[in-house]
Amino acid sequence: MNQHIIPQQWKKNGMACMVAVIFIVSLLMGGLFASPLVTSAADAQPAGIEIELKVGSDTALVNGKEIKVQGMYETKGVTMIPVRVLMKAFELNIQFFNSAHEKSFTLNSKSYRDYSAYVKLGALEAQVGGKVVKLPQPAVEKQGSLMVPLRVFAESLEAVVKIDRKNKTIRITRAADILVDGKHRIGSSKDSWSIAAPLYNPSEPTATSLFGFETHPGAWNWSGSLNANPNAGFTVTIWTEDGGKPLTEDETLEQLKKQIHTSWFTIQKRTLKTSDGSFVGFVAGHNEPFSVTYSQFWILRLPEKTYYIEIFIGNGSVEKHTWVADQLLPTFRASFDDKDANSKDVTLIKQHATNLRTPSSKPTDALRNSY
Template identity: 30%
Template sequence: MIDLNKMKLNRIYLNFMLVLGLTLAIPFGSAAAAASTVESSLHKPLRSDAVLKIGSTSAVVNGMTMTVQPVYEKNGVTMAPVNVLIRMFRLDYNYDQKNRSFWFKTRLFEQQQLSFKLGERKGESNNGLKIRTFTLSAAPFEKKGSLMVPLRDIVEQLGGKISYDAKTKEIRIKGVDKPVTDSKYRIGDSSNSWSIAAPKGFKPESLAKKEDCDGCFAISGSAGDRPYSLIFSVSESSSSLTPKQLQEETIAQLKPSQVVMESRFAKQPAGEFSVVSTSWNNAFSIQYNEYWTIQAGKRIYSIVISQDNYGNGRIVGERDRIALAFMETFKTSFHSGDPNLFDIYEN
C-alpha cells in the first residue's frame, strides 16, 4: 500500500539550484479529495511550432490546422495575424480598444510580457525583473478584424526561431525549447532500484549528503523563472495492483483542500503510470502537484512533481512539460556500472 503520509519535506538540495527563501510545501493526508476526477488519455509533449504560407488562409499550428488572415510581405517585412502566435506560444493576451494597445504574456518556460500600440513601432518587454524597449520593423495594425504584427520581430522576442523557403513561400516557426533534464548524468537509488535523469546543469560535486527522509528523496530545479521539486518514495506491497487501483489509493490519501483537476494513465518506457493532478491554495500562491505512481514487482514507486504559481499565471502546461521530460527517463532499475549514474543511497 502507498503511504503518502511518510513523504515529508526534508530534501536534498542541489546547490546550484537552491532558491533562497523558497519553501515548497507538499501536502499529504488520509482524507479523500472532494472533487470528482476526469479520466483522459496520455498527454503528449507540448508542441510549439507553426507552418504558414505567404498568401494562404490556412496555417498548421502545434499540429492543428486553423484558418487565418493571409500572411503577406511588404517592404521586406512579413506581416502575420497575431492569433497564430497566441496559439503557438500559448500566450495570455489583452487588447485595450480605447488606447489601441495590446500585450502578450507567456504561460510557459519563463515570464515575459510584450506590449505594443497599433500604428507605432515601439515595443516594450517586461520579464518581471527588467523593462526594456525595442523597435519593430513595421507597426502593428488591424485588418478585417485581425491584429497583424511583424512576424520575425515577435517570434524572436519570444525566443523562437523562424525560417523561410523562398521557393515554396513557406514559413516555419519553432518555439523556445529549454531542456529540463541533463543529457549526461542520472541520479538513482541502488537500495530501492530506480534511476532518473538529473536536472539540467547537474554537477556531481554538488550532490549533497542524503538526509533522513523516511524513505523518500527529493531534488529541486528551475525551469525558466519557476522552481519545481520532485519527491521520490518507494513502498512495498504483497498485492499486484492495477494502475486504476493505484490511482484510487492516491486520491484517497489527498487532503480535503486539494482539488483533483484530472486523473489519467500514462504509458512511459518504465510502464503504465497512474497520474493524478491536483491544485490547492497555499499561503501566498496556488500549488500544482502531479502524482505519478507505478508498480514493478513488489515495489510501488511514487513520484510527486510540484510547482508553485507565485502570481505568474497559469503553469499547468509547464508542469506537464517538466513531468514528461523526467518521467520519460525514469527506470525501475539501477545499473551500478554506469559512471554517470550517481547513487543517492551512498551519499
C-alpha cells in the same frame, strides 16, 4: 480557422469572464475537472518549433501541419504576421480587452517556458516579459485577424527568423525545450529505481521530504532547470514503500492521497504509461497568501514496491505541469544498473555522508558516479 476578433470576439468578454469564474470556483472546490489523460513514452521527446510562411499565401506550416491564416504582408519595410501562427506554434493563450479608449490583448505561455506580452492595437510600444519594447509598426486588425511585427515578436519568443527573399518565404524556428539528461541518471540500488537526471543546473540529491508529501524516511529530492535558466526550476522528490496486489485506478489514487498533506486540493487527474507500468497521479494546488502553488503527485504500484514521485515547479498553468511530467516520468525505471558509470546512486551518497561523520570509517567511492 482564421482568427476573427473584431468586433465579434471583443463582445464575448462577459461570457469569457463568467466561464473563468466558474472554472476557478471548480478548482477551489477540489474537484477533478478533466478526464484522465493517458500519455505514452513515445510522447516524451519534445520537438522543436518550426513555422513556414509564404508571401501571398493564406496558409502556414506550423510544426508540419498546415493551418489557414491571414496572409503575412509588408508595410514600410516591416513584415507583419498573424498572431494565430505564434499562438499555435508556441502554445500561447490570448485574452482580449475592449474599452471606450483602446483595444488590447495579452499573450501568455501554456508551456513550461514563461512568456507574457501586453499589446495595444495601434500603439508603437508593447510590454513583453514586464519590459517596454518599441515596435517598428503597431499591432493592427486586418480582415478579422490580429497582425504584429514579425521579428520583434518572434525574437521575443527566443526564436530564429530566416528570410528567403528569392522564394518569398520565412522560417521561424526554436530548438526543443529539454528538461532531462539523455545520458546521466539518478537512482537507488537499495530501493530499485532510477530516473533521468536534470540537463541543466542539477542539484546534488539529498535525503529530505518536500511539503506536499507527509514526512517519510528515505525520501530523496533534487532539482534542475529549463535551458540553463535557474529561474525556471523544478524539484523532484521520490520515495518508496512495499508493493502489493494490483489496484484499480480509483484505489491507486486513494492510496496516493493518503500520503499527501490535506491542504492540497486536486485539479487534474492523469495516467501516464511507461515501460515499467502506468503512473497514476494529479496536479494539485495549495493556497498561498497571494497566489496558488502547484505540484504533481504520482504513484506507480508494482508487486515488489510502490513508488511515489512529486514534481514541484511552483506557480504556472496546468499545461506547464503536465509538460514536465511528460518528459520526466517516461525515463523512470523500477530498477538500478549499478554497472552504469553514468548513474548516481543515492544510497552511496547517503553512505558517504555517514562515513564522513565517522572518523574511524574507511574511505568510500560513493561519489565516483558524479555527473
